[in-house]
Amino acid sequence: MESIHEILNEITSAKEGDVLATIIHVEGSAYRKEGASMLFKGNGKEVGLLSAGCLEADLSYRVQETRVRKTPQTVTYDMSAEDDLTWGNGAGCNGIITVLLEPIDESMFNLLTKLKRFLLNGMSVSMMKILFDDRNEVETLFLVDEQTFFGNCNERNLDQVKSALNELHYTNQKSGLRMIKPLKTNTYLHTFYPKPRLFVFGAGKDAIPLVKLASLAGFFVTITDWRADLCSKEYFPDADQILVGFPSEIIPRLQLTASDSAIIITHQFQKDKEIVNHILNIHLKYLGVLGGKKRIQRLLEGKKVDTEINSPAGLQIGAEGPEEIAISIVGELIQRQRIKKISKYEE
Structure with missing residues (x-):
């Protein structure tokens, strides 16, 4: 998932010499695509990755230049030649990568906040970022909806920028560089998405690696169970939210949507049945239940439903034990997030 959430948590001040690096254009293949970001903090800490280690060493020098000049700059790396040793041992990534470096000054800090x-x-x-390469300037505008926008974009460009942003926001266009003729300069467009939400019902021992891996993969993870002694920060330090209560109490409060995912892993048939009955008519991005098809039919009492239930949950990789099963489930969750086709319930 996007590292922007981790990056935003690390940016705490405009006075720390932080520099944000973003891939704004890729030709050919590359380790990361347009929209990938990395933070170079003033104290030397690095958050995120733009490559498999091919670019970061050189970028650290460019970052220092950006700190000194206090202006944005773009850097292009040609990784296409298999025998090119410019970046070390012949990366051979077959891609040309353009990176935008921006110092986190007061204006940038306020926008990111x-x-x-x-x-x-x-x-x-x-x-949208309007790139004025001739004078090392960047104007930025963020759009939340048709009425809500913020940024440091010059008013003379506002109408054209808002029009392009609206098109991007509502048509799921690919991130990257685009020429907008009235502006007569390159622009970079990208859409940021909130962390996808995963609800894990059941706080048994096999839920522990699942919550940890899902959190590492970029999900906002909620663990819920009626047993307070199991459903606690002690066992689930990586959970973003811990809710203790019975399904009938908790589920109405969750406000589940078509972009959410859920895993039922209580190992108690009656509780699984109760949870399934409560969320069966809520169309989710993903609904997974441990157990085979026969168990699902018993849970549904033979009813035919429109909702897709993934059972057994997880990719079929022959997983055994809590850790491997967690890997298979998180793999399937990531796969579902990557599916571009929007279901009829999300339109």
């Missing part, structure tokens, strides 16, 4: 707030509230935010 607002972006973080909207993402935490579950809202998607589209962004």
Whole structure:
């Protein structure tokens, strides 16, 4: 998933010399695509990755230049030649990668703080950066919806930028560079999405690696169970939210949507049945239940339903034990997130 959420959590001040690096254009193949970001903090810490280690060493020098000059810059790396030793041992990535470096000054810090707030509230935010390479300047505008936007974009460009951003925001266009003729310069467009939500019903021991891996993979993970002694921060330090209560109490409060995923893993037939009955008519991105097809039929009492239930949950990789099963489930969750086709329930 996007590393922007981890990056935003690391940016705490405009006075720390932080520099944000973003891939804005890729020709050919590359380790990361347009929209991937990395933070170079003033204290030397690095958050995120733009490559498998091919670019970061050189980027660290460019970052220092950006800190000194206090202006944005773009850097292009040609990784296409298999015998090219420019970046070390012949990376051979077959791609040309353009990276935008931006110092986190007061203006940038305020914009990123607002972006973080909207993402935490579950809202998607589209962004356009107008790149003035001739004078090392960048104008930025963020769009939340047709009425809500913020940025440091010059008013003379506002109408054209808002029009392009609206198109990006509502048509799921690919991130990257685009020429907008009225602006007569390159622009970079990208949409940020809130963390996908995963609800794990059941706080048994096999839920522990599942919650940990899902959190590492970029999900906002909620673990819920009626047993307070199991459903606690002690056992689930990586969970974003811990809810203790019976399914009938908890599920109505969750406000589940078509972009959410859920895993039922209580290992108690009656509780699984209760949970399934409560969420069966809520169309989710993914619904997984441990156990085979026969158990699902027993849970449904033979009823035919429109909702897709993934059972047994997880990719069929022959997984055994809690850790391997967690890997298979998280793999399937990631696969489902990557599916571009929007279901009829999300239109």
